[in-house]
Amino acid sequence: MMPAPADLWSHAAVxxxxxxxxxxxxxxxxxxxxxxxxRRLGAAAGGWNRAAGWAALALALVLAVALRGWSLGLVAFSGHASLAAGIVYGMLVWQGRRKAPRRHGPYRMRD
Incomplete structure (x- = not known):
């Protein structure tokens, strides 16, 4: 049984x-x-990013609870937030490895 398109869109939005x-x-x-x-963006940009990040998390929580109720909404929000944190962390790791200097060959020889 396929979920309704509205269910998929609500999950995608959260x-x-x-x-x-x-x-x-x-x-x-x-x-x-x-x-x-x-480079560093400065204290003001960091503060705005932090405030906007917390506001977006709060909005995602409100949306999940509004669409699914308190019981399933909190569970859905928890799962979506965990997955999102993992995705962002993975992208930061990938970004760091992409910019790292490359070694010659996959293995490093010991002296």
Whole structure:
């Protein structure tokens, strides 16, 4: 049995908001700003990213609870937030490895 398209869109909306929220929260940190942009954005940008990230997480929670009720909404939000945090973390790792200097060959010889 296939889920209704409205169910898929509601899951996509909560997941999308959660991904944006965790990306903004990551970009509020100077370490991730340097990794992504190559420089620090400043305290004001970090504060705005942090505030917008928390606001997006709160909006995702409100949306999940509004669409599914308190019991399933909290469970759905928890799962979507966990998946979104993993996706953002994976993208940060991938970004760091993409910019890292490459070694010659897959193995490093010991002396």
């Amino acid at each position: 997941l999308g908001l959660s991904i944006v929220a965790f990306a903004l929260l990551a970009l509020a940190m100077e370490r991730h700003q340097e990794a992504v942009f190559g």
